[in-house]
């Protein structure tokens with residue numbers, strides 16, 4: 001059997017895969033089993049922050065594999081401690097809990113909010129407010145947090161204590177939070193899976209102010225928007241707020257499974273011995289990879305991300321067959337006249353890999369994508385969008 005046949009026979013059918021088998025790559029280019037090369041504008045859904053087999057990342061990871069690939073959390077290891085320090089120094093957060101994925105980071109964040117509110121305000125303060133059209137993960141609790149009913153139907157009952165309210169409607173959120181004695185509010189500053197939709201600055205600021213006043217734990221889900229993706233280290237920094245908890249994953253490890261819960265001053269002491277844990281959490285190889293990513297996200301690097309972003313938005317805006325462009329930094333949603341799925345399919349045949357999000361074409365290229373690769377990909381997307389719009 002071919003690899004595609006093996007996969008469809010033996011791997012659970014949860015993913016709709018394209019008929020492409022990727023065998024190797026370097027930077028923003030990947031090669032399939034037939035030797036065809038592609039520009040990768042998805043980077044593993046915003047995971048391979050420095051592209052495929054990046055030299056510095058690869059050196060950091062292989063060096064650590066040669067020393068010790070895993071220890072339990074009963075002992076100290078260097079990459080874990082250094083990564084926590086770096087994340088705190090760069091954000092002003094105070095403590096980090098390491099997990100393995102975005103969903104698990106969000107689970108940790110929710111546990112922090114629940115424990116803080118129960119201890120400080122009483123056991124009836126447990127509700128978590130989320131937004132319509134949000135996405136927070138696939139576990140039963142993060143599905144409950146995800147404000148999209150179609151994800152919920154087949155898996156009832158979900159974890160209780162989650163309610164959602166429309167994005168960008170502060171009065172509705174405030175009313176709901178007061179009515180339900182909310183423990184926490186969980187938002188994505190840019191709804192990623194929901195269609196690359198940034199929240200308005202007014203809304204985010206109002207929510208942050210209200211949460212602080214009411215002593216509700218403000219959690220920002222930076223699983224997709226974090227780690228340089230939007231041209232700042234974390235997207236909340238664009239909005240001038242200070243969340244109590246930041247959850248992140250995807251780009252953090254540069255391609256290895258790691259998630260993190262960053263805790264600010266107010267909640268820094270909430271998690272104590274035995275309150276939470278994860279066997280792989282803080283794994284030294286994943287942390288070494290993440291250190292190599294986060295160390296390089298300095299002002300000069302992030303300003304290049306913003307420059308590339310400026311080029312992408314200017315180039316796509318108003319182009320034939322393109323109705324709108326949303327997002328921030330190198331997190332880009334493109335509403336095309338032709339269906340997004342058709343655009344993506346045609347781009348694949350022309351050697352460019354793109355993502356979708358709802359009815360949009362979504363781009364999450366490596367943050368260090370060479371200008372030449374970016375130009376080729378954007379020109380291809382524009383050409384395909386224009387051609388398919390004519391059909």
Ligand SMILES: *Cc1c(COP(=O)(O)O)cnc(C)c1O
Nearest residue numbers: 101102103135136137192223224
């Ligand atoms: C991808 C994503 C998640 C889930 O992350 P996993 O690593 O797949 O568990 C959660 N929140 C947001 C905003 C995401 O984009």
